[in-house]
Amino acid sequence: MSRSGLIELEAVLAVGRCGGFRAAARELGMSSSAISQTVAALEARLGVRLFDRTTRSVSLSAAGEQFLGQIGPALATIRSAMEDVDQHRERPSGVLRLNAALNWARMILEPLVFEYLRRYPDMKVELVTEGRLIDLVAEGFDAGIRNAEALPPDMVAVPIAPTLRSVIVGSPAYFDGRERPKVPADLMKHNCVRARKPSGAIYHWEFASHGQAMELDVPGSLTLDEADLMRRAALDGIGLVWIVEDLVANDLASGRLVQVLDDWSPSYPGISLYYPGRRHAPAKLRAFIELVKEKSGQLDLRSQRV
Structure with a gap:
């Protein structure tokens, strides 16, 4: 299968999972128009409509539900194989997307994020701050930083500051x-x-x-x-x-x-790094997890203002 074919399948899967083109675009790092065009091109080639669209909503058609049910496991197997190969990479590369409440972002910026970038010069970090607790997968983030007592139950948590x-x-x-x-x-x-x-x-x-x-x-x-x-x-x-x-x-x-x-x-209970437990953590995230574990208990999270 061509690279463009994989992108089309990932786009369809993301739109179906997120329930819309905008959320799927954020997850895949693409524009909403690019996602829409990619899905439309696949629909044209298949000759069926995978999504029913209105001005306010996007929902799977009957054909779309059947299609996603068949390609989902296959793509999961492909991603798993790619992540297994990624374990052999000497140094992680790519973009690590983190979501955090503003207070916690300030506290972990210097001891964790800056240190991560120093250790892994091939990496980029995108740290997005917001007050609301989000769906990491739907919003396209690798991990988040929140109060330990506020974490969703299906997440893996790694303590940053225990209390x-x-x-x-x-x-x-x-x-x-x-x-x-x-x-x-x-x-x-x-x-x-x-x-x-x-x-x-x-x-x-x-x-x-x-x-x-x-x-x-x-x-x-x-x-x-x-x-x-x-x-x-x-x-x-x-x-x-x-x-x-x-x-x-x-x-x-x-x-x-x-x-x-x-x-x-x-x-x-203090703050924790958390990430989805239902899939393998890529090398870029595993490296950040190991840094958190290394520094946990010895971090000085006090404000650096004078």
Whole structure:
């Protein structure tokens, strides 16, 4: 089979799996128009319509379902053979596509991504940040970095930071003339920088101490959806912030920020690299996995700001 024939089959499979040309294009690294033209060319050669198209949706026709059911296993065998051969490559090459929440991307950029590029000069890395948890396969990513407790159940997880801790911080200027909170309920008298989740809901601050846990919908004049913006608000004296300790470690050490309610600051499962477990990991991903395993437990994930 020609190379163009394989591309056509992969394109049809991707459109069927992703449910649309745009998502399939992202997965295959092609433009939507190129995917559409590739599928149309195969349909013309076969003389059947594989997809029913409307202005709003793309769905498999009966012929398309039968066709994908037959070519899917065959292409999986071909990909497996190619990946098995790829294991013999001395150095990985290509593009490693990673998806991460912005906070975690900042934390792993220098110790993992930069180190990976130094070790494997034939590699390129595309690191995409977004708040929502995505379907790695449908969106065309090799792996992602997220909170360990938020990972889909069908993924293989490799710990990057086994545990994280969140703290309540404010600037010395904010506390000037204000009494520092001694228990979480005292926060109801303070101006707090509220956090909005990717889902749109307001995050309730979490506390735990001596087996007692609680959540508070704290008051505040400012609502943000990104940790570095919250850090900036705290540094500027706007209010108190609930934030991952590693992101403000240098600010706490220098005295630019002050921590309160230390006894109530909880730890929780940290961040992990995760990837689909139902297929072989290519050499480029295996190399990154090995780097994560090598560095896990000894990474300094604190913000590098001064």
